Amino acid sequence: MADTAERTAEEAPPRAPRRVLDAFLRRREASVLLVALALMVYFRASSDVFLSRDNLVNIAQATAPTAIVAVGIVLLLVSGEIDLSVGIVAAFAPFLLHFAIDYYGVPVLLALVLALALAAFIGLVNGFIVTQLHVPSFVVTLGTFFAVQGLLLITSHAYPVPIPEPVQGTFQTWIGAGPWASITWAVVIVAVFHVVLTRTRWGLHTISVGGNPVGATEAGIRASRIKIGNFMITSALGGLVGIMEAARINTIDPNIGGGTTLTFYAISAAVIGGTALAGGSGTIVGALLGALVLATLQNGFNLIGYSANTIYLILGLAILASMIANQYLSRLRRAGKS
Amino acid sequence: MTTAALQARGIAKRFGALTALSDINLHVDPGEVLGLIGDNGAGKSTLIKILCGYHQPDAGQIVVAGQEVTLRSVDHARSLGIDTVYQDLALINELSVYHNMFLNRELVRWPLLNNRAMKRRAERHLKDMGVNLPDVGVEVAKLSGGQRQAIAVARSVYSDAKVLLLDEPLAAMGAKEGTMILDVIRDLKRRGDVSVIIIAHNYAQVLDVCDRVNLLQHGRITFDKRAADTSLEELTDLVVADYRRRR
Incomplete structure (x- = not known):
């Protein structure tokens, strides 16, 4: 669609390679993909083991949880909401x-379904309070974050437990312990929800509800249903990630594998990937790339030998820098289109 | 007497302490174009939002083609053939023209959207209406105010509604686009099977296109005449006289 506008705007169409390049640069995911590739080139040059199989597995396993939760976060951000509780739902799900x-x-298998259903139920509670009692999602999910954390610590007595015996073996490998298991899940989930957001009524209505809440309601779209649904999807994905991570770490621990870190990484990944906090626009593929950038940064700086403490500073600055770059690039994109 | 396509009987609506509408009696016959005029804040938009199912009235009845109904939602009103162009247009800036044209009645080849069909139909329909757009795939955010309004009107006309409610469809219009909208309404009139209630501030345009004019003042209909039996002067005098009285 940008193509025709461009052709009418300019006398002679630019040569093919430039057109392809232009079209690419106008995609929202372009900037974050370039950043990811640049990081990989840089770390490959600085460290011989960066592209070794073992390290790629490390990166994949660090990317997957963030990416999967970010899928839900993107849906919520696009529909104009946010979820701060998803990380603690992830910690709770393996206990369920x-x-x-x-x-x-x-x-x-039934237990897995049950755990995910209960996770989704927490999303339902979030969505219900946000849409029916009109409390901002930032506050609601902050509340559920602490409430679920309390539930988790009470029911688990704050002690880790081993993976249940029936889960061990094939199921454990398959859901998260296998070297490529989690990233495979992530790619499949990203692909499915990318289609949901861009090619289905649900996605269209998600965009509408976030882009113009009043207009969407006037058109008869049931905003509450869309938002509650997206809260449930996010919580269920959070639950899945919690179970995947427990399988990978080979223990169910109330203190790791969830909490604020996962939530903040997922929000960062979504935002770095090009999803606006204002609602109405976002990209799920971008969020996967954002998660990849975060994982690569952390992994790469580790390999080069920066201490774990420095990494957070660098991560913070990297998020700010990529956001500023994104802002600048999207302004350029808009100028180029009109 | 013919059965009205849409009739309101004794409609009242309060928002807290504010009485927006106190006792509205109004009807539009099949194929008729009714002009609804009145000051800002007289309650015109509230009335439209009740007739289209967006708000529920506190009292009174709505009768659609002789059947008394309780409009539960916009969707419900739509299913009864009532469609609306809102003052704020209800367009989603982030979506393309054709997605907006089909908003909440998307063509679907389950589970996916049938984008190609929606695009083709939107193109054809806009062309029939005389709306010139280079590309229906472009985001609505990139269009001018008049183009946006034209799309909102085109969307409702396309919906095969029996009753069209137009809340200030001419407000953001240039002369050319305004004429286009008026032409669309005249076309509908010629077809004779669509009733239109149109809110407008330009009385000359109202008299030009409407069969009948209602004046809404202080939450009531205070004036109801055929357009042929009234004049620009009379309408202006009524509104000005009311303004003087209130001062």
Whole structure:
């Protein structure tokens, strides 16, 4: 669509390679993809092991959880909401799995479904309070964050537990312990929800509700349903990530694998990937690339030998820099289109 | 007497302490174009939002083609053939023209949107209406005020509604686009099966295109005459006299 506008605007169409380049640069994901590639080139040059298989597995395993949660975060941001509680839902979900299997003898797959359903239920509560009681999602999910953390610590007595026996083996490998398991899940989930956001009614209405809440309602779109649905999707994805991470770390620990870090990484990934906090626009593929950038940064600086403490400073500056660059690039993009 | 396409009986609506509408009685016959005029804040938009199911009235009945109905939602009103162009247009800036044209009644080849069909139909329909756009794939944010309004009107006309409610469709219009909208309304009139209620401030345009004019003042309809039986002077005098009285 940018193509035709361009052709009418200019007398002679630019040569093909330039057109392809232009079209690429106008995609929202372009800048973050370039950043990811530049980082990889830089770290490859600085460290021989960066592209080794083992390290690629490391990067993949660090990318996947952030990317999967970021999928939900993008849907929420596009519909004009946010979820700060998703990380603690991730920490809670493997305990739900553990309770169901070890205390009630529920079969593994059913227990997985149950855990994800309960996670989704927390999303339902978030969405209900936001849409029906009209409390801003920032505050609501802050509340549920602490409430779920309390539930988690009370029910787990703040002690880690081993992976339930029926989960061990094939299921554990398959859901998260296998070297490429989590990233495979991430890519599949990203692909599915990319299609949902860009090619289905649900996606269109998500954009509408975030872009023009009044207008969307006037057109008869049920904004509450869309938002509640996106809260549920986000929480369920958070739950899945929690279970994946527990399988990978080989223990169910209330203190790792979730909490604020996962939430903040996912929001960062979404924002770095080109999703606006204002609602109405966002990209899920961009969020995957954003998660990749974050994981690469952390991994690369580790390899070069920066201390873990320095990494946060660098990460913060990198997020700010990429956001400023993004702002600048999208202004350029807009100028180029009109 | 013919059965009105849409009728309001004793409609009242309050927002807290504010009485927006106190006792509205109004009707539009099949194929008729009714002009609704009145001061800013007289309650015109509130009335439209009740007739289209967006607000629920506190009292009174709505009768659609002889059947008394309770409009539960915009969707419900639409299913009864009532469609609306809102003052704020209800367009989504981030979406393309054709997605806006089909907003909330998208063509779907489950589970995916049928973008190609929506694009083709939007193109054809806009061309039929005389709206010139280089590309229906462009985001609505990039269009002029008049083009946006034209798309909002085109969307409602396209919906095959029996009753069209137009809340100030001429407000952001240049002369050319305004004429286009008026032509669209005349076309509908010629077809004879669509009723239109149109809110407008330009009385000359109202008299030009409407069959009948209602004046809404202080939450009531205070004047109801055929356009042929009234004049620009009379309408202006009524509104000005009211303004003087209130001062």
